[in-house]
Amino acid sequence: MVIHKTFSDFVLYLYIHIAYADGKLHADEERVVLEKMNRHFPIEGDHKARYDERVKEYNEIKKSLHHEIIRASFQHFDHIKFSQRYKIYADMYDIIHADGKVEESETRAVNELKEIIDLLNK
Numbered sequence: 001m002v003i004h005k006t007f008s009d010f011v012l013y014l015y016i017h018i019a020y021a022d023g024k025l026h027a028d029e030e031r032v033v034l035e036k037m038n039r040h041f042p043i044e045g046d047h048k049a050r051y052d053e054r055v056k057e058y059n060e061i062k063k064s065l066h067h068e069i070i071r072a073s074f075q076h077f078d079h080i081k082f083s084q085r086y087k088i089y090a091d092m093y094d095i096i097h098a099d100g101k102v103e104e105s106e107t108r109a110v111n112e113l114k115e116i117i118d119l120l121n122k
Contacts, residue, residue: 001069002076003061008040010073011088012051014059016114017066018092021109025055028097036091071116085117 004010015036021030030051037047061069074085092113096106 001065002072003069004073007077007080009054010077011040012037012054012060013073014070014088014092015095016051016069017053018041018095018106018109018113020058021096021106022103023105028098028100029095032098033093036094067112070113074116082117088119 004013015033015107019025034047034051037051041047041050089110092110096102096110111120
């Protein structure tokens with residue numbers, strides 16, 4: 001199930017997904033996501049408005065569908081270089097470390113994403 005038109009929108013979805021991995025969105029995690037949006041949406045205007053809209057959309061999706069969306073989207077955006085995918089993976093570590101503590105659920109979510117990235121590159 002692919003729901004994003006651009007890879008940048010999918011990346012923002014991943015960032016939000018990892019920020020919510022522990023069940024809550026910490027203000028420092030939000031700050032890091034907004035900073036990273038500068039790289040993915042450099043010429044677009046209000047990142048906070050775009051972020052808030054995507055968070056709302058994310059929360060409207062059944063939790064059981066997120067894994068399917070992520071896997072299908074990585075397959076859909078198969079033209080994205082492996083190095084770029086791993087940069088996004090590294091960004092997710094910045095996000096989960098932003099609030100000063102890493103919960104087990106966040107580690108599990110990052111590891112699941114790494115497995116998907118690894119499987120798609122075999």
